[in-house]
Amino acid sequence: xxxxxxxxxxxxxxxxxxxxxxxxxxxxxxxxxxxxxxxxxxxxxxxxxxxxxxxxxxxxxxxxxxxxxxxxxxxxxxxxxxxxxxxxxxxxxxxxxxxxxxxxxxxxxxxxxxxxxxxxxxxxxxxxxxxxxxxxxxxxxxxxxxxxxxxxxxxxxxxxxxxxxxxxxxxxxxxxxxxxxxxxxxxxxxxxxxxxxxxxxxxxxxxxxxxxxxxxxxxxxxxxxxxxxxxxxxxxxxxxxxxxxxxxxxxxxxxxxxxxxxxxxxxxxxxxxxxxxxxxxxxxxxxxxxxxxxxxxx
Amino acid sequence: xxxxxxxxxxxxxxxxxxxxxxxxxxxxxxxxxxxxxxxxxxxxxxxxxxxxxxxxxxxxxxxxxxxxxxxxxxxxxxxxxxxxxxxxxxxxxxxxxxxxxxxxxxxxxxxxxxxxxxxxxxxxxxxxxxxxxxxxxxxxxxxxxxxxxxxxxxxxxxxxxxxxxxxxxxxxxxxxxxxxxxxxxxxxxxxxxxxxxxxxxxxxxxxxxxxxxxxxxxxxxxxxxxxxxxxxxxxxxxxxxxxxxxxxxxxxxxxxxxxxxxxxxxxxxxxxxxxxxxxxxxxxxxxxxxxxxxxxxxxxxxx
Numbered sequence: 270x271x272x273x274x275x276x277x278x279x280x281x282x283x284x285x286x287x288x289x290x291x292x293x294x295x296x297x298x299x300x301x302x303x304x305x306x307x308x309x310x311x312x313x314x315x316x317x318x319x320x321x322x323x324x325x326x327x328x329x330x331x332x333x334x335x336x337x338x339x340x341x342x343x344x345x346x347x348x349x350x351x352x353x354x355x356x357x358x359x360x361x362x363x364x365x366x367x368x369x370x371x372x373x374x375x376x377x378x379x380x381x382x383x384x385x386x387x388x389x390x391x392x393x394x395x396x397x398x399x400x401x402x403x404x405x406x407x408x409x410x411x412x413x414x415x416x417x418x419x420x421x422x423x424x425x426x427x428x429x430x431x432x433x434x435x436x437x438x439x440x441x442x443x444x445x446x447x448x449x450x451x452x453x454x455x456x457x458x459x460x461x462x463x464x465x466x467x468x469x470x471x472x473x474x475x476x477x478x479x480x481x482x483x484x485x486x487x488x489x490x491x492x493x494x495x496x497x498x499x500x501x502x503x504x505x506x507x508x509x510x511x512x513x514x515x516x517x518x519x520x521x522x523x524x525x526x527x528x529x530x531x532x533x534x535x536x537x538x539x540x541x542x543x544x545x546x547x548x549x550x551x552x553x554x555x556x557x558x559x560x561x562x563x564x565x566x567x
Numbered sequence: 568x569x570x571x572x573x574x575x576x577x578x579x580x581x582x583x584x585x586x587x588x589x590x591x592x593x594x595x596x597x598x599x600x601x602x603x604x605x606x607x608x609x610x611x612x613x614x615x616x617x618x619x620x621x622x623x624x625x626x627x628x629x630x631x632x633x634x635x636x637x638x639x640x641x642x643x644x645x646x647x648x649x650x651x652x653x654x655x656x657x658x659x660x661x662x663x664x665x666x667x668x669x670x671x672x673x674x675x676x677x678x679x680x681x682x683x684x685x686x687x688x689x690x691x692x693x694x695x696x697x698x699x700x701x702x703x704x705x706x707x708x709x710x711x712x713x714x715x716x717x718x719x720x721x722x723x724x725x726x727x728x729x730x731x732x733x734x735x736x737x738x739x740x741x742x743x744x745x746x747x748x749x750x751x752x753x754x755x756x757x758x759x760x761x762x763x764x765x766x767x768x769x770x771x772x773x774x775x776x777x778x779x780x781x782x783x784x785x786x787x788x789x790x791x792x793x794x795x796x797x798x799x800x801x802x803x804x805x806x807x808x809x810x811x812x813x814x815x816x817x818x819x820x821x822x823x824x825x826x827x828x829x830x831x832x833x834x835x836x837x838x839x840x841x842x843x844x845x846x847x848x849x850x851x852x853x854x855x856x857x858x859x860x861x862x863x864x865x866x867x868x869x870x
Contacts, residue, residue: 306600347645348672353738367735370742372670374646374803388801410748443739445648445668449803451708504686506672506746 270322271459271540272308272423274380275337279304279344281311283322284459284540288331289339295321305345308460309511312406312422315462334458341380341456342425343404348512349373350502351400351429351448355492355517365492368501371444373429373515377454379544385430385526386452387548393434394554395526398518399476399484399534401469402427404460409499409508417499420508423462424469426534426542427515428455428476430526455534455544456513469495472537476522478530483558484522488536491516524561525554568620569756569837570609570721572638572678577602579609581620582756582837586629587637593619603643606757607808610704610720613759632755639678640723640757641702646809647671648799649698649727649745653814655787663789666798669741671727671812675751677841683728683823684749685845691732692851693823696815697773697781697831699766700725701792702757703811708804712793718805719796721759722766724831724839725812726752726773728823752831752841753810763834766792773819774830780855781819788813821858822851 271284281296282289295318301307311318351373354366379385387395406422430453432446466472469488476484493501495516502514526532528548535541557565569582578591593616599605609616651667654660677683685693704720728750734740763769766785773781790798792813799811823829825845832838854862 300598300600302598302600302604345645347643348674350672350742354735369735369738369740371739372672372742372746374648374670376646376804443651443667443669444741445670446802449670451802451804504688505743505748507674507748 270326270462270465272342272462273459274304274308274340274342274344279340281307282337283326284334285326285331287334289334289337290326290329290331292322292325294325303345304340305343305511308343309509312404313510315406315422339381339458341378342460343456343511343513344378345375346378346511346513347375348506348508349375349454349515351515352493352498352517355498356486356519357490357492358519359486359490359521361521362492368493368497370502371448373454374449376451377449379452379455381458381542383455383544384452385455385544385546387526387546388450389550390432392432395430395432396523397476397478397483397526397532398429398431398523399474400427400429400518401472401474401488401516401536402456403495403499403514403516405508405512405514406510408510409503412500412503414496414500417496420499421463422510423460424466424536424539425456425460426536426539427513428532428534428544429515429518430454455542457542458540461539466537474536476532476534478524478526478532483524484519486519486522488516490519521560522558524556524558527553568759568762570640570759571756572602572640572642573635577638577642579605581624582632583624583627583629585632587632587635588624588629590620590623592623601643602638603641603808606641607806610702611807613704613720637679637755639676639753641753641808641810642676643673644676644808644810645673646803646805647673647676647751647812648803649812650790650795650814651741653789653795654783654816655789656816657783657787657818659818666790668799669745671751672746674748675746677749677752679755679839681752681841682749683752683829683841683843685823685825685843686747687847688730688733690730693728693730694820695773695775695780695823695829696727696729696820697771698725698727698815699769699771699785699813699833700753701811701813703805703809704807706804706806707796707800710796710800712797715793715796719760720807721757722763722833722836723753723757724833724836725810726829726831726841727812727815728752752839754839755837758836769834771833772831775821775823775827780821781816783816783819785813787816818857819855821853821855824850
């Protein structure tokens, strides 16, 4: 099942064959103040709501998804933990990097069709990092690797937009100012429930900029597996239903984002998430991936 | 006003001296789904709630604090941004370091009387970092330094418990260094900003086993509160109930170990006390960074 939020009121919907079927009837049974709370509670009690959602989806007509404004399916996850350097980089690493992560601010999250705003600074470059997002389904506190999948509710596309290098205040690069600027977390268009993803460790991840395929890698290249990632993060900090873990990216296909760019990401058949880029300073960089840059320079 | 949460159901109270006055009746009309959300709503609409609270507290009374379990006044702030290396270190630095921060997991927050649990991680040491916590009062995005204080709702004691020597060499290791369960003691109270005349001139003290370890003043801050709020909100939007921890003066940092009792107090915010457990019962030399430097210098001179 594919769960979405849509419209100005962040209505609950089910995505079916390119149409959004309204599921407000289910949302009405879930007391909430914010769309994030609605989704977190729906996820925590999904067994209770699944059949009702399936019935609505089977009987509803739906509106074409291009006529509904899809929102991020988790607009403000209380915890958004991103893995750092977690791929084998197509054989260019001989062994995995030591396992590492950072907390990305939930204020970064935007949805399908929203705009990535590049802030005023003289960062060296702004990169896209296409990633598999894991949606946590139940309280995960010191989970074992063998039980890790029990804690996964579903998956989504996420782009960990990142800036590199020095900023105008002389700050050294770090994960806070490098990763947490507002709009740097495109997520969506839907949450794909785990039952639809047979082998999460074998999913193609693709990202295009201006129609050019930039990133094209598979989750089988991950340095620390999903099981290990969930066990390690939950060893350190407790995750709750509706929290998100981003699995990290393969850096070979990273490249610059600049004013006017259209960026699209799709993991497997999750549906495309499309975002545009605005930069008031209209900076430009060579349109090439890291791999292309290396080939050119050598 | 010193706002607290207390008891199993995180009731709203006001700390007056050593007594807690139950003001939870003002929360009955608020629709909320967590104590944090209740606090966010009260903070975001404090103009409305202040007089309702004062109408109750003006009669005094209350229950001795020692008879209640105080909770963290913000049990799960949606954003908990901690400044890194943000002090002049009592004159041992000639210029401020580059402004820097990290996000600490909201799952780390614990309250007065709760236990800091040292994990079974191969860290070289676990340390206390006593810090001034700033509580955001209204939506803060792209705030200018001149407007910074108008976005502050109040202040609190915060300890950024930290572990060292772990993670990926040469990388930003703030996640594994800072976000552990129980590594964010906060409280006992949220002190409203009207009670803090000079936030840039507050003594901060932290004791371990009764010995004063950290004893510094927020006047030593490298990037002052207005610059800090401008910088953080130039990056990420903050909301009512979010927290910025201002960083620490590292001179007085020292190890935490099994059985320790740690206390922190900023100005007259009220003391927060936490104990420490470590199932591995690791032991470190009980000294601060400054004491260690002095000892090592003496040892070098005597050689």
